[in-house]
Amino acid sequence: MSVVTPSLSKDQQKKLMSLLGHVRLHLLYKASVHGFTAAAFHSRCDKQGPTVIVAYNAAGFVLGAYTSKDYTQSGEGIKDEEAFLYSISAGVNKPLRVANISGQCAFTDGATGPDYGALVFLREDQPVFESNPGTGFCFQPTAMHGGDLALTEFEVYRAERMGDLLAKPWRNIQWTAEKKQQLQKTIQGYHPDIKTVHQARVLLVGPVGAGKSSFFNSINSAFRGNMTCQAIAGTAGKSVTTQFRTYSITVGKGGGAIPLVLCDTMGLEEKADAGLDIEDIVNIYKGHIKERYQFSPCTPLQENAPGFKKHATLNDMIHCVVYVIDTCTISILTEQMLDKFAAIRRKTNQLGIPQILLMTKVDEACPLVAADLKNVYRSVYIQRKARELSESLGIPLSCVLPVKNYSEELELDLDTDILLFSAVEHMLNYADSFFENQVVEDQEVNNQLDLYRSSDYHRPDCNTVQQEQKFV
Numbered sequence: 001m002s003v004v005t006p007s008l009s010k011d012q013q014k015k016l017m018s019l020l021g022h023v024r025l026h027l028l029y030k031a032s033v034h035g036f037t038a039a040a041f042h043s044r045c046d047k048q049g050p051t052v053i054v055a056y057n058a059a060g061f062v063l064g065a066y067t068s069k070d071y072t073q074s075g076e077g078i079k080d081e082e083a084f085l086y087s088i089s090a091g092v093n094k095p096l097r098v099a100n101i102s103g104q105c106a107f108t109d110g111a112t113g114p115d116y117g118a119l120v121f122l123r124e125d126q127p128v129f130e131s132n133p134g135t136g137f138c139f140q141p142t143a144m145h146g147g148d149l150a151l152t153e154f155e156v157y158r159a160e161r162m163g164d165l166l167a168k169p170w171r172n173i174q175w176t177a178e179k180k181q182q183l184q185k186t187i188q189g190y191h192p193d194i195k196t197v198h199q200a201r202v203l204l205v206g207p208v209g210a211g212k213s214s215f216f217n218s219i220n221s222a223f224r225g226n227m228t229c230q231a232i233a234g235t236a237g238k239s240v241t242t243q244f245r246t247y248s249i250t251v252g253k254g255g256g257a258i259p260l261v262l263c264d265t266m267g268l269e270e271k272a273d274a275g276l277d278i279e280d281i282v283n284i285y286k287g288h289i290k291e292r293y294q295f296s297p298c299t300p301l302q303e304n305a306p307g308f309k310k311h312a313t314l315n316d317m318i319h320c321v322v323y324v325i326d327t328c329t330i331s332i333l334t335e336q337m338l339d340k341f342a343a344i345r346r347k348t349n350q351l352g353i354p355q356i357l358l359m360t361k362v363d364e365a366c367p368l369v370a371a372d373l374k375n376v377y378r379s380v381y382i383q384r385k386a387r388e389l390s391e392s393l394g395i396p397l398s399c400v401l402p403v404k405n406y407s408e409e410l411e412l413d414l415d416t417d418i419l420l421f422s423a424v425e426h427m428l429n430y431a432d433s434f435f436e437n438q439v440v441e442d443q444e445v446n447n448q449l450d451l452y453r454s455s456d457y458h459r460p461d462c463n464t465v466q467q468e469q470k471f472v
Contacts, residue, residue: 287316
């Protein structure tokens, strides 16, 4: 899944946001990628709620239109008291904002490119726009576009209202050094409920760029006490992780490992023949894929292949699955990606593996959280996104956890560590649920202590334990 990036500079975005208020922008359509055609515009922008057009010309102007109404190709004139045209130019500090003439329609909702009367974009499927000041909106052409009617780029963003802060957090969390120490101690002292299993194995699954590898690096940094980058992470359009990797987490430099193994995979992509294959995921669940196996998007691993581990034990299996999704992309997850998640969920449910969902990049998604991470459970926007994810993927809201990975920081942060440690604690709790739900077909083997519980007071003599039961 290639990444389509906005053309707005930080200064241009800041000026545009001064007109729009407290919203989050989601790029829906970029003409240089999707085509300078009305059909391409409507296929991506119809029925998207409030949107803002961002057009660029060679004279250095960024101009466009905002509407709070849907594009539906109804053929009717649409009235919108909130609609306005705007222009941003490099030499002017304050952007130009032009309100709709009272009583006139803001735009014509046709099958052509966006038609705001005074500004008509993508006329005859060409990278140009028409300027007709006085039709719905009044402005000076030189101030709006400098007389240059050719488009160098044309984008449309959904403008999603973010809301403010809740009076009370929707989850209670202690933001103290004592809480961090308590979480760290709990994690380090964890013991799987089945004594033949020494570590909980957690698989991270998510789209390309969601932050799976960055999550491991963040957890590892928090336990080590300084920034680390053991897992390769990046922002490329293709998956940076191409192998099956398992990572242990150490406490301090040269310290012991915590009882948790994080397993990283190739990222999910929309197309059926791209990204991680679902059959490979199932093989990972069952412990059949060896460390550093090189994934092939075209062909899942076959049983007779070198990377296939035929005899897998409970120690090799996955005990908890963690879906990782970038909070900034929740509203624009495609049907193809949601369908892929649904297929993975069905397979995971069939195997009885508990599942958690991590919402990453919460600070990038909400300015209120960026200003103070302790606002994460008071942010109306983050709560709304968590509920949206819960409904879209069929995962209980209690299993949806917002987190912030370390990305540009050079020093550790208490609040970030607390969110990260809280997520790890939930993973271990859910792994325990997996162990408790294990059904051993041969109860006699179970009675002979092939699997035995940590509540037992004595370990059996090694010579009396039968060969470890195999899970194939």
